[in-house]
Amino acid sequence: MKKLFKLLVLALVLFLACGCSAESTAEDDTAADDKVIKVGATAVPHAMVLKDVVKDVLAEEGWTLDVVEFSDYVLPNTSLEDGELDANYFQTLAYMVDQNEARGMHLVAVQGVHYEPMTLFSKDYTSIDEFKDGDTVAVPNDYDNEVRALKLLASTGLIEYDHKDGDASPLDGITSNPKNLEIYEVEAALVPNANADCQGLIVNGNYALESNLKDSANAVFVEQLTPEQIEARINYLVVKEGSEESEKTKALVKAITSDKVAEYIEENYGSAVIDTFK
Numbered sequence: 001m002k003k004l005f006k007l008l009v010l011a012l013v014l015f016l017a018c019g020c021s022a023e024s025t026a027e028d029d030t031a032a033d034d035k036v037i038k039v040g041a042t043a044v045p046h047a048m049v050l051k052d053v054v055k056d057v058l059a060e061e062g063w064t065l066d067v068v069e070f071s072d073y074v075l076p077n078t079s080l081e082d083g084e085l086d087a088n089y090f091q092t093l094a095y096m097v098d099q100n101e102a103r104g105m106h107l108v109a110v111q112g113v114h115y116e117p118m119t120l121f122s123k124d125y126t127s128i129d130e131f132k133d134g135d136t137v138a139v140p141n142d143y144d145n146e147v148r149a150l151k152l153l154a155s156t157g158l159i160e161y162d163h164k165d166g167d168a169s170p171l172d173g174i175t176s177n178p179k180n181l182e183i184y185e186v187e188a189a190l191v192p193n194a195n196a197d198c199q200g201l202i203v204n205g206n207y208a209l210e211s212n213l214k215d216s217a218n219a220v221f222v223e224q225l226t227p228e229q230i231e232a233r234i235n236y237l238v239v240k241e242g243s244e245e246s247e248k249t250k251a252l253v254k255a256i257t258s259d260k261v262a263e264y265i266e267e268n269y270g271s272a273v274i275d276t277f278k
Helices: 002-033 043-059 075-081 093-103 143-155 188-196 205-210 227-233 247-256 259-272
Strands: 036-042 064-070 087-092 107-115 119-122 136-140 174-176 182-186 200-203 218-222 235-240
Touching: 036 043, 036 075, 036 205, 036 247, 043 064, 043 087, 043 205, 043 247, 043 259, 064 075, 075 087, 075 093, 075 107, 075 235, 087 093, 087 247, 093 107, 093 143, 093 235, 107 247, 119 205, 136 143, 136 188, 143 200, 182 188, 188 200, 188 205, 200 205, 205 259, 235 247
Parallel strands: 036 064, 036 087, 136 182, 136 200
Antiparallel strands: 087 235, 107 235, 119 200, 119 218
């Protein structure tokens, strides 16, 4: 009987020890997961900045950065809204506001990082004067970027443009088109793919860098921005509402505005990407 009692006591001790061990392991796993920051970004320059610099800066503070790359402007926001990401980094404030309204999302900009001048490229021409009657110019088809592209086109003198907030379509703001240019509206990421069929492409900076457009087309005209316009073009670090003051957000903001990030942007992108936090 004594021997049986001792065996029962030993079994109970082992059971409790295993339970404590399992609980401890679960707590350790939860703590480890809580030190992972998952950020969505388009490839160039956003994901490169995150992977090449921000990841190492965060690691020094005990954080692990998981970068999820996207090839469009929609999924990074819907994924953040659905809780699949802790933050994203790719968009302007105006685009975020438009997407919040259009899709019923609750995203908040927490830190401006950089801006990228939009550029008019052409495989056929080297100057604005060479554009001919009936030429086709491809532009991004989301509202904010299309308005921006058409304003750039107006700056070249090829069209006259007077956008009003009540315009149903950005194209409604075109008041004069003396060369009868055809405006080809296409998803922003796909504009570079129209290089074979269009005489002009007005491309967001990240997609121009990602597709190496400078190797197959001429940068005919680069967007000229005032300080106020630069403010509107800044690419932000964005989180879901309620996460603005979280430890992950604070760590990410600190890392992405570090001197190392500023130096990386200047050394790798020159005038194509310009930081706004230094």
